[in-house]
Amino acid sequence: MCGIAAYYCRKNRDATQNVMLMLYAQQHRGQESCGIAAANGHKIRIHKAMGYVKEAFPQTILEELSSNAAIGHVRYPTRGEAAIENTQPYVIETLSGPIYAVASNGDIVNYEEIADELRVKGVHFASRNDGELLGRFIVYHHERKDMSIVDAIHLLMRRIKGAYSAVFLTHNTLYAFRDRGGFRPMLVGNIGEDIAVASESCALDILRPDSMREVAPGEVVVVTPHQVVYQHELDTKLLPENAKPVQPHHCIFELIYFARPDSYQFNEYVYEVRHKIGSRLASYDDDIGDVVVPVPDSANFIAMGYAMAKKIPFHLGLIRNHYVGRTFIRPDQYTRDESVRQKFNPLKDFFSNKRVILVDDSIVRGTTIRKLVRMVKGAGAREVHLRIGSPPVKHSCYYGIDTPNPNELIANNMEIEQIREYIGADSLKYLRIEDLRECVKTADNFCYACFNGNYPFPKLSTSSAIKKELPEEETS
Ligand code: SF4
Missing domain, CATH: 3.60.20.10 (Aminohydrolase, N-terminal nucleophile (Ntn) domain)
Structure with missing residues (x-):
């Protein structure tokens, strides 16, 4: 980035x-x-x-x-x-x-x-x-x-x-x-x-x-x-x-995840786009939840948009340690659950015996969100309904975002129901690409290649495709 x-x-x-x-x-x-x-x-x-x-x-x-x-x-x-x-x-x-x-x-x-x-x-x-x-x-x-x-x-x-x-x-x-x-x-x-x-x-x-x-x-x-x-x-x-x-092809992922919510870019207020994404996601559901909890921080405004549209409580039920960097997460020495525990801690009162709408901005490999769903259930949630503020990420980015090899992208390998099962959520819904387009003023001016594979430029040749793989999936 x-x-x-x-x-x-x-x-x-x-x-x-x-x-x-x-x-x-x-x-x-x-x-x-x-x-x-x-x-x-x-x-x-x-x-x-x-x-x-x-x-x-x-x-x-x-x-x-x-x-x-x-x-x-x-x-x-x-x-x-x-x-x-x-x-x-x-x-x-x-x-x-x-x-x-x-x-x-x-x-x-x-x-x-x-x-x-x-x-x-x-x-x-x-x-x-x-x-x-x-x-x-x-x-x-x-x-x-x-x-x-x-x-x-x-x-x-x-x-x-x-x-x-x-x-x-x-x-x-x-x-x-x-x-x-x-x-x-x-x-x-x-x-x-x-x-x-x-x-x-x-x-x-x-x-x-x-x-x-x-x-x-x-x-x-x-x-x-x-x-x-x-x-x-x-x-x-x-x-x-x-x-x-x-024709411009601004990176839509800047608005979904990367940019700070208080930034203005591509003719959009970032927090406003995230809010709209949340209310679109809310329109997919009947009354299925008691509380909306974001995976902090980038999903905060998406979850807020969902909660406001549904008129159900929004809580910051997962507290993130902002001082845990990637280098500190060492899967070779800690169990996978422990590595997520270093980064997130659940406030049990917000989960106990609740039907939780857990909101994240995207799923890349699926490993972190799987651990978080387990953590939320461990904190007492009766049901966990996972809502994702972007369409499934099926393709790698060649324009400055470090997404892994397509083989490692969970949505490139599994259908949504299989992903739900792997993650352990009671239900899973992604934002539809046509709804994402509705959340910005000039939909044709954006790149959506990691979702639909329509790259504005051809992919990198193998000789120049030198990509550093993430040691651990980063969320938010
Ligand atoms: S492929 Fe995805 S992450 Fe890369 S520029 Fe396009 S929208 Fe952004």
Whole structure:
């Protein structure tokens, strides 16, 4: 998934500090590692570390990196292993002197094709990360083909397929751009005379912007010491005269699960979409429950929508320990039930002798929800009716979300009744795809490939399909 942030100051040197704050607000988009590259008008400096933003950027580091323009990244790995060399931003040094930095969110579908083309021309890669590919593509065409950076980015949009919302920094200019389909979110905000960019609006909110808007798919935002320029590729002479915008394919899973509920993206308030999903799910049922309980946190608003539509109590009956990370869950040393117990604890009063509507946002492998259903029954529930705020996940994602191999997706291997039986719920219902479409304003502008297999771009070739498998299914 990953999150990006950028800040450009007109008058002071608070950019690094503000980027750190925005990354901190987007920690949910990636916890593996993080980094900030900072420009002071002459050169670019960088600091990267494994782990969380707060630990990676103590005040001493922030002061050392103080700058008037900075970009940052929190990483959630999809391509390339968990290592500092795969941590973004990337800094690209050239023989002629200039230094550039780049950070991106998403996955590139034709990575191998483009990387091979550049390698043949003598370009070397230090990592296998998409951000570096974007950066090296831009720098190659700018430095060796004498293109402006904006033209190089627009060329990139025509050549590089897949998902990327990215920021690119020179010693004194910031560029922010989004792929033509706008898979991943990215917004730009005005804060006085300053400009901020982030993956999610919740990150901009903490800086109290005067205004903000989404960077349009196919658009480049250029921030120089003197001006801000918004250049959509359709406004350039690079495309045929009658060229039309590409149909957007925003990731619907951002709204279901990944984004923070207080974010606004793809022209939608995330919490509102989740609420609508919940009331759609409620319309599938008669009076079957006494209490609605979400699997926290991403299913909270879905469950709330269900409970309000049905007028039955909503309770946070499962308490989540937010400090349990994946690395702490070690199935090799603990029983499977114990690993879930580290993360969730049931409040028995809400379950005892109740018919429980348990709500989750999605089911991937089915292993975690199975344990949770067992836990809820162990806490005294008379019946557990599982309601899922998305259609069955049957296909892997190739655009920046780390879903496992299709063979491991439970809905790819079992019918719904078999899944119910495996999970041990008394009933199981998923949101229908046609109802999911009804929950957003512009249904045709979304990607639903993990549900229906209709990929906006062809799948990855095997050579480039380097995916890190999750050690344990993550829910919420
Ligand atoms: S395949 Fe699914 S997770 Fe991936 S971009 Fe499309 S909707 Fe999002």
